Amino acid sequence: MFRTRIKICGLTRPQDVRAAVDSGADAIGFVFYPPSPRAVSIEQAAELVALLPPFVVSVGLFVNPAPGEVEAVLARVPLQLLQFHGDESESDCARHGRAWIKAARMRPGVDLLEFAASYPRASGILVDAFVDGYGGGGRTFDWTLIPAGFKRPLVLSGGLDADNVGDAVRRIRPWAVDVSSGVESAKGIKDADMIAAFIAGVRHADG
Numbered sequence: 471m472f473r474t475r476i477k478i479c480g481l482t483r484p485q486d487v488r489a490a491v492d493s494g495a496d497a498i499g500f501v502f503y504p505p506s507p508r509a510v511s512i513e514q515a516a517e518l519v520a521l522l523p524p525f526v527v528s529v530g531l532f533v534n535p536a537p538g539e540v541e542a543v544l545a546r547v548p549l550q551l552l553q554f555h556g557d558e559s560e561s562d563c564a565r566h567g568r569a570w571i572k573a574a575r576m577r578p579g580v581d582l583l584e585f586a587a588s589y590p591r592a593s594g595i596l597v598d599a600f601v602d603g604y605g606g607g608g609r610t611f612d613w614t615l616i617p618a619g620f621k622r623p624l625v626l627s628g629g630l631d632a633d634n635v636g637d638a639v640r641r642i643r644p645w646a647v648d649v650s651s652g653v654e655s656a657k658g659i660k661d662a663d664m665i666a667a668f669i670a671g672v673r674h675a676d677g
């Protein structure tokens with residue numbers, strides 16, 4: 471039976487990492503983008519990643535990182551997957567010796583097939599709502615913008631929560647789903663019950 475993978479993003483506290491792991495999250499995302507209220511320092515991230523058991527993927531999220539910025543994080547934080555959420559080129563993303571995924575900020579006119587073709591080495595394509603600035607907008611987008619039969623591993627993101635994730639999984643059948651604000655009581659503060667409800671919604675939709 472197929473199991474939709476689940477990434478919980480924007481964690482900043484040890485108790486939230488433990489709650490996400492205990493609820494069955496497959497990946498935990500840490501934001502290295504200082505303007506975000508969910509941003510963590512390298513020291514914080516090192517402590518949080520150390521809490522992850524085997525087979526729970528540590529994801530580091532960057533937005534147009536400056537030269538050396540990713541390397542400075544990787545020197546101290548054992549990230550298994552990188553997520554690029556800005557305007558990075560394929561070579562910008564592929565130069566760090568780690569698997570990576572590229573975010574597409576979706577709105578009418580974005581050709582996802584063309585977008586994905588420009589990132590051939592991406593492990594997957596994350597689709598998120600287009601918001602002013604960058605991600606973490608807590609908004610859904612028009613899922614019909616995702617072409618039927620999209621072949622690359624798709625991470626569906628943007629405004630998901632326990633109420634809509636089941637419908638999203640049944641309609642899109644993504645490789646994975648990603649959530650941040652939909653499991654928060656405040657920005658960067660995750661709610662254990664909301665995380666559990668979100669994951670239960672995915673598992674119910676998986677059947």
Ligand SMILES: O=C(O)c1ccccc1NCC(=O)[C@H](O)[C@H](O)COP(=O)(O)O
Nearest residue numbers: 479506604605606608628629649650651
């Ligand atoms: O989470 C942030 O604050 C953030 C800031 C800048 C760029 C990306 C950011 N998050 C990217 C993610 O992967 C979020 O999980 C994704 O945007 C979905 O967020 P939400 O709609 O709140 O579930």
